[in-house]
Amino acid sequence: MAQTTRTFLAIDVPPTIADRLTKLQHKLAPLVPAFRWVDATPFHLTLAFLGDVPFADLNEVCAAATRAARASKRFEIQVAGLGSFPKPERPRVAWTGFAGPGLEPLAALHRTLISELRKIGQPPEDPRFTPHITLGRLKAGAGRGKTPVPPPDLSALVEEYREWSPGSFVIGEIVAYSSTLTPEGPTYAALARAPLASARARTDT
Template sequence: MRSFIAIDFDRELKTRIAGLQSEIRRYAVSGRWKHIDNFHLTLKFLGEINPNSVENINRILAGICSSFSPFKLSFSTLGYFPGQEKIRVLWLGLEGDLDKLLCFQKTIDAGLKEEGFEPEKRRFTPHVTIGQDIVLNSVFESIMRLVDPKELPEIRVRSIYLFKSEQINFKRIYTPISEFCLI
């Protein structure tokens, strides 16, 4: 079962992100765009897990979340991870309680090591993916001037989720398996 841990968003925020995504799509020649239901902030990608390990993962995440209080994030910028001849990942950057978010993510990373998940070697870059393999018909910097992620609503992080990721009818579906509330 392919899985990841993430902060999910309410329908209003997902709708607003989709609106911003639509504005950007007008300047794209091609690409794979995230479906509105799949907008989230990934804290840790687990990959393929044994369904029998879910109970232990749940125990670890419940313990971690019980030691963190809710916090706030907001959107800051439009950015991308480059690829060859195209934008590999187009994303929305975040600001706000980033120190708390980074500490939270590192604690999750370290806590899951006991379950056999290696900590991420790359630096955690908090972002919300809106598209992949994007080819634009305009210069990226000119598009950045046309959209303002800061107009999106604030994110109140009160819980995280363990998600299952499945490919159904050529569409990626993310289903929450467990929710963990911050205290």
């Protein structure tokens, strides 16, 4: 059996935004005890989760990311709001989303990347795209046991933080990551970085 690694392609969140997201987690943690708030770094926006990719195919995946990045110019996007999957009343994942004019070039970048991945036979496990940064997940076994934690309802918090924003940042590269699952949560290792067109041009000068 070929050796594989859990692989995804993402956009890193810069430290200034990450610090504000961490502060938001600290505010939410005592209000939603049924959630485990992620502490894996860096915070990121997943563009495509590929699942287990054979080691022999990783170079092709990274090359596909490079082609998609070169076809896109860097752009600014605003991080904003609070949301949850599948719905605020019965959440399993809490996240912050994105807003503003940057959503259009982000969607275009995603489409280009998915097209390049399909060309090499490595489409994402789920092609749907709801851009978000994961903040926390429902703890395993929440709501069960001798002293169960009540199932959370994030409706009020989602409404309270609807206009909240930690700021904007410039998207300048796609990062290919491997993901290793541990009892404390996933850990990530960067496999390759693919600068977007204008970001690459700037570094070449």
